[in-house]
Amino acid sequence: MAQVSIRVNGRVRKGDVEPRLLLAHFLREHLNLTGTHVGCDTSQCGACTVLIDGRSAKSCTIFAVQADGCDVTTIEGLARDGQLHPLQEGFWEEHGLQCGYCTPGMIMSAVDLLNDNPTPSERDIREGIAGNFCRCTGYQHIVNAIQYAANKAARK
Amino acid sequence: MYAAEFNYLRASSLAEAHRLLAANPGAKLLAGGHSLIPLLKLRLAAPPAVIDIGRIAELRGIARRGDDLRIGALTTHAEIAASAEVRKSAAALAEAAAGVGDPAVRNRGTIGGNVAHADPASDLPTVLVALEGAVVAAGPKGERTIPAAEFFTGVMTTALRDHEIVAAVLVPMATRGVGSAYTKFAHPASRYAVVGAAALVAVNKGTCAEVRVAVGGLVPHARRASAVERALSGQPAEAASFAAAAARVRDDLGSDVLGDIFASAEYRAAMAPVYVKRALAAAAARAGLA
Ligand SMILES: Cc1cc2nc3c(=O)[nH]c(=O)nc-3n(C[C@H](O)[C@H](O)[C@H](O)COP(=O)(O)OP(=O)(O)OC[C@H]3O[C@@H](n4cnc5c(N)ncnc54)[C@H](O)[C@@H]3O)c2cc1C
Ligand code: FES
Ligand code: FES
Numbered sequence: 001m002a003q004v005s006i007r008v009n010g011r012v013r014k015g016d017v018e019p020r021l022l023l024a025h026f027l028r029e030h031l032n033l034t035g036t037h038v039g040c041d042t043s044q045c046g047a048c049t050v051l052i053d054g055r056s057a058k059s060c061t062i063f064a065v066q067a068d069g070c071d072v073t074t075i076e077g078l079a080r081d082g083q084l085h086p087l088q089e090g091f092w093e094e095h096g097l098q099c100g101y102c103t104p105g106m107i108m109s110a111v112d113l114l115n116d117n118p119t120p121s122e123r124d125i126r127e128g129i130a131g132n133f134c135r136c137t138g139y140q141h142i143v144n145a146i147q148y149a150a151n152k153a154a155r156k
Numbered sequence: 157m158y159a160a161e162f163n164y165l166r167a168s169s170l171a172e173a174h175r176l177l178a179a180n181p182g183a184k185l186l187a188g189g190h191s192l193i194p195l196l197k198l199r200l201a202a203p204p205a206v207i208d209i210g211r212i213a214e215l216r217g218i219a220r221r222g223d224d225l226r227i228g229a230l231t232t233h234a235e236i237a238a239s240a241e242v243r244k245s246a247a248a249l250a251e252a253a254a255g256v257g258d259p260a261v262r263n264r265g266t267i268g269g270n271v272a273h274a275d276p277a278s279d280l281p282t283v284l285v286a287l288e289g290a291v292v293a294a295g296p297k298g299e300r301t302i303p304a305a306e307f308f309t310g311v312m313t314t315a316l317r318d319h320e321i322v323a324a325v326l327v328p329m330a331t332r333g334v335g336s337a338y339t340k341f342a343h344p345a346s347r348y349a350v351v352g353a354a355a356l357v358a359v360n361k362g363t364c365a366e367v368r369v370a371v372g373g374l375v376p377h378a379r380r381a382s383a384v385e386r387a388l389s390g391q392p393a394e395a396a397s398f399a400a401a402a403a404r405v406r407d408d409l410g411s412d413v414l415g416d417i418f419a420s421a422e423y424r425a426a427m428a429p430v431y432v433k434r435a436l437a438a439a440a441a442r443a444g445l446a
Contacts, residue, residue: 002164019164019206020196041157043194044345046260055234055263061193062264065164066186066210112259130347131258 004068008033009077017064024048026064027074035075035104039133046132049105050074056112058131075104078111086149087111096145098136106132110146118153120146159196163205170321173209174296177319180205185321187230187269190261215268215323218242224326226292229268234259236267245329246287247442248336248354248435252279255340257347268322271307274314274377276414277348280325281308282372283338285380286354287327291316294323301326308377334358334366335442339434340373341427343418349373350419351427355435359393359443369432371405374413374424383407384432393440402433 001016008031015030027033027050039047041060048060051073078085087107090096097103106129113120113128120128125146126139134142165180167173177183183205186192195201209215215230218239225245227236236242237254256262256270256279270280271291283289284304291307293300293316307315316322330336340352352373358366367388372378381404388401405428415421 019162020159022158041197043190043261046258049260052263056260057264058260061190063164063189063193065166066189066208109259112263128259131260 002065002068004064006064006067006069007071009073015064019063019065021064022060023050023062023064023067023072024059026067027059027072033074033076037101037104039101039105044131044133045102046105046109046129047102049108049132051108051111054112054115056109073108073111075107078107085111086152087114087146090145090148090152091142094141094145094148096137096142102132102134102136106134106142110149113146114150114153118150120150122147157197159193160199160202162196162203164208165205166208167212169212170214170294170323173207173212173321174294174319176205176207177321178296180207183207185209185272187272188232188264188266189269190257190265191269191273191275209321220329221326224328227267227325227327229322229324230266231268233257233262233265233267233270237262242327246283246327246336247330248283248287248338248356248439249280249289249327252283252338252340252352252354255279255338255342255347261347267325271325272314272316272322274308274310274312275348276311276376276378277343277350277373279338279340279349279352279372281378282349282352282370283336283354284325284327285372285378286356286368286370287336288368289325289327291322292324292326293317293320295320299323304378305380308379311376313377330356333360333443335439335444337435337438337442339431339438341419341431351424351431352378353428353431353435355432355439357388357393357436357439357443359440362393364388364391364393364397364440367401367436369405369436371408371428371432374421374428375409376412376414379408381405381408381432384436388436393443395437398433398436398440399429402429402436405429405432 039045391397
């Protein structure tokens with residue numbers, strides 16, 4: 001067993017974990033943060049995307065021990081004081097989801113994208129979510145949702 | 157999917173990594189984990205110990221060193237793609253790094269892990285072979301520099317010896333009138349290279365004075381395309397000569413072209429001239445701007 005101490009959504013969470021425990025399972029099973037989904041479990045689909053020290057990462061391809069001492073943000077950490085994050089609002093307003101399985105990962109990838117590039121073109125958005133697969137929407141409404149969030153931030 | 161059990165060890169310096177390697181026979185190094193962890197999860201590898209080198213500060217960063225850029229082994233694909241220095245002095249490398257996988261993969265995957273893993277479908281080896289880069293291997297008794305052309309020796313095999321750790325990658329900086337580029341036929345799901353082509357072209361008064369080309373993805377390891385290089389050297393830097401030279405890549409491929417359920421060997425071989433031509437044209441265009 002290994003000791004980890006990971007700041008998750010602003011709160012330090014400690015645990016004894018097997019070294020082979022994936023970060024995705026630490027979040028879902030040890031912390032009950034089930035917003036982070038596991039889709040493919042083979043590093044391809046992006047459903048498990050979280051932020052580690054501010055950058056998007058596939059939590060099915062990282063051991064929890066590697067995130068020891070890091071800052072992790074999951075979909076549960078985006079809303080503030082009952083107010084949806086602009087990206088969450090965008091997905092709501094623009095109908096950016098159907099079954100919702102891909103949505104948390106899509107949003108976390110989009111957070112990373114907008115941090116780097118607050119005024120993305122449609123092409124930039126599609127590149128930004130290139131590692132996130134959606135089997136329902138056909139992507140257009142997801143692109144619109146991310147554009148909504150970027151536009152909202154630009155208006156401020 | 158769970159990896160088989162392993163003992164997790166974390167090294168905070170290169171010296172400590174060497175001590176841990178010596179004390180733990182069969183241990184595997186872990187950098188970004190984006191090639192190793194999928195293998196562990198599929199249990200294609202089940203080492204008794206995993207040595208995490210991901211936090212060794214001396215393996216990070218991009219610096220000028222003489223005529224080369226020295227890129228620390230732990231530098232991520234995202235950092236390489238974003239580096240103004242790499243974009244200016246080794247455009248093909250920045251381009252290849254920017255095209256690896258997807259943003260989340262680029263945030264974790266490292267250049268050291270990429271070259272050590274030596275997947276035939278990787279992008280960076282092809283660029284390093286074309287640019288005549290090198291790999292700095294740190295052994296318990298010191299460093300040695302291995303030219304990229306000698307480093308990659310087969311499918312997932314390299315010239316790295318037991319207990320050697322990739323410390324950095326060296327890439328010569330482009331001089332005036334020299335341009336480089338990387339193009340690939342990306343697998344539509346993983347973005348790995350089905351066919352990859354890297355080119356460096358020096359243009360002097362409209363003529364291709366020096367040409368270096370490497371192909372990857374479709375062969376067991378990245379290799380120079382010398383028939384293409386000979387065909388273009390001394391020719392005018394224009395579309396017709398790029399196409400004629402690129403067609404010669406068939407002579408460089410030999411009989412060991414790889415194929416799989418996604419793309420047969422015949423198909424990949426037929427696509428190679430297309431990507432070589434595009435790489436030549438893009439490199440020559442950059443030479444004109446430099
Ligand atoms: C979905 C997905 C898509 C991808 N697409 C591409 C792509 O399009 N193009 C591409 O080129 N790659 C691609 N990759 C691979 C990616 O670039 C990997 O990150 C890279 O190949 C390995 O780097 P790493 O730091 O993750 O290494 P790790 O996975 O940590 O290690 C890989 C191997 O190298 C060894 N190793 C690591 N560092 C060192 C070192 N410093 N010295 C000695 N040995 C070392 C390890 O022991 C292990 O055997 C993709 C990966 C994924 C998951
Ligand atoms: S579950 Fe991690 S990428 Fe699909
Ligand atoms: S909304 Fe169902 S997978 Fe994207």
